[in-house]
Each structure stands twice: as C-alpha cells, then as structure tokens.
Amino acid sequence: MAGSGVDDGLSLRARKVRRRGRRAAAVSAVALVIVCVVTAVVVAEFLRSLLLGSPRLPLTLIWQRTGLACMTDPTGEWAARAGKEGVLRDTPPGAVKISESVTRACENERNIGSVGLRYRFSGSTGTTMAYYRKRALADGWRLLREDGDSAPPAKEQLCLSKNLGEFTGYLDLTVLRLKDYATEEERRTGDYDLRISFSPGGFGWCG
Numbered sequence: 246m247a248g249s250g251v252d253d254g255l256s257l258r259a260r261k262v263r264r265r266g267r268r269a270a271a272v273s274a275v276a277l278v279i280v281c282v283v284t285a286v287v288v289a290e291f292l293r294s295l296l297l298g299s300p301r302l303p304l305t306l307i308w309q310r311t312g313l314a315c316m317t318d319p320t321g322e323w324a325a326r327a328g329k330e331g332v333l334r335d336t337p338p339g340a341v342k343i344s345e346s347v348t349r350a351c352e353n354e355r356n357i358g359s360v361g362l363r364y365r366f367s368g369s370t371g372t373t374m375a376y377y378r379k380r381a382l383a384d385g386w387r388l389l390r391e392d393g394d395s396a397p398p399a400k401e402q403l404c405l406s407k408n409l410g411e412f413t414g415y416l417d418l419t420v421l422r423l424k425d426y427a428t429e430e431e432r433r434t435g436d437y438d439l440r441i442s443f444s445p446g447g448f449g450w451c452g
Contacts, residue, residue: 315349315351318349318350318351318358318445319411319412319445320349320350320351320358320412320443320444320445321349321358323358323409323411323412323443324348324349324358324359324360324443326409326410326411327359327360327409327414327441327443328347328441330407330409330414330416330441331380331384332377332380332381332384332386332416332439333360333362333439333441335380336364336366336376337368337372337373337376339367339368340364340365340366340368340373341364341365341366342362342363342364343363343364343365343436344362344363345360345361345362345363346359346361346362347359347360347361348361350443350444350445355444356444356445357442357443357444357448357449357450358442358443358444359440359442359443359450360440360441361438361439361440361441362438362440363436363437363438364436364437364439365434365435365436366434366435366436366437367434367435368435369435370420370422370435373418373420373435373437374403374418374420377403377418378391378403381403381405382405384407385407386405386406386407386416387405387406387407388403388404388405389404389405389406389415389451390402390403390451391403391404402417402418402419402420402451403416403417403418404416404417404451405417406449409443412443412447413443413447413449414441414449415441415442415443415448415449415450415451416439416440416441416451417438417439417440417442417449417450417451418437418439418440419437419438420435420437421437421438422435422436
C-alpha cells in the first residue's frame with residue numbers, strides 16, 4: 246500500500262510537470278508567432294520605404310508603427326500654433342473652405358506634420374497665387390520657391406518658410422487645376438490646397 250501511494254504521488258507530480266511543459270511550449274509557440282509577424286511587417290515596411298526612396302532602419306519602423314513615436318512627438322502643439330497663422334484663414338474674395346486636416350509628424354511616414362486646408366475658388370490661378378504671395382510676405386514668410394510655367398496661366402505652386410518660435414513652418418500653396426493628378430471637378434472649380442508643414446528634423450513638405 247505504501248508503495249502504491251508513493252507511485253501515485255510520483256505520477257501526480259509527473260502529470261503536473263507535463264502540464265507545465267505543455268503550457269510553456271504553448272507560450273513559446275505564441276511568442277514565436279508574434280516575433281515572426283513583427284519581423285515580417287518590419288521587413289515589408291523596410292522594403293516599401295526603399296521603393297519610396299526614403300529607406301528607414303528597422304528600429305525606426307518599430308518606433309513609428311507601434312505608436313511609441315507619438316509619446317514624445319511635440320508636433321501636436323506645433324499644429325495648434327501653425328493653425329493660428331492668419332495666412333491660412335484669409336482668402337481671396339469668394340473662396341470657400343471645403344476641408345481641413347491636421348497631422349502630427351509621428352503619424353506620417355516621412356515624419357512631417359501639417360495643418361492643411363482646401364478651398365474652392367472660381368477666380369483665376371493668377372489671382373490665387375498673387376493673393377497668397379503678397380499676404381504671406383506681408384506676414385513675415387520668406388519665399389523659397391515659386392514653381393511652374395512663367396507663361397500664362399500662372400505659376401502653380403508657392404513655397405515659403407517662417408520661424409514660428411519652437412520650429413520652422415513651411416507654407417505651400419498648390420493650385421490643383423494645373424496638376425496632372427487633378428480630377429475634372431478640381432480643374433473646373435479652381436480648388437487649391439494651402440498647408441503649413443513642420444518636422445522635428447526642421448524640414449517640411451516643400452522645404
């Protein structure tokens with residue numbers, strides 16, 4: 246009888262050891278799957294960044310994709326500051342705002358944040374460009390670039406910069422009707438995009 250009790254005790258301990266072993270194996274299997282998935286995502290994103298011409302290291306990808314980058318991203322406050330710039334809100338007579346967007350740098354693959362507005366305007370491209378060029382320069386913005394054809398209808402894009410305190414803002418204006426990617430409606434209605442962009446690296450979409 247005593248021997249049977251010892252055997253039962255040993256058998257019970259053996260079953261517990263086996264159960265713990267199975268649980269440990271299951272946890273290891275799940276961990277391995279997670280590691281494989283994360284690795285696959287990082288490799289895919291790295292290859293994608295190569296195709297886009299802006300290769301990023303795997304650690305950078307992990308930092309951005311997990312949302313950790315947003316924990317230390319100051320550009321949410323910068324967006325609020327940029328949104329107060331009068332040049333974003335002042336418009337040629339008759340222009341109507343149709344959309345607005347705010348993006349923090351940590352939410353963008355190129356680490357650029359922005360405050361952007363789209364307006365609808367029935368006036369000419371020349372009127373739009375001249376209005377914002379004059380308005381921005383009077384407000385302390387510095388002209389960096391004026392792109393497009395010098396012949397009519399007009400240049401199609403402005404790029405300016407300004408020190409906004411803790412960061413440099415880059416203001417760009419794009420008249421959509423002159424762009425190849427514009428829709429028929431955008432060509433017909435005279436829509437244009439006005440945007441201030443910024444980055445912890447000190448650059449913007451047009452800088």
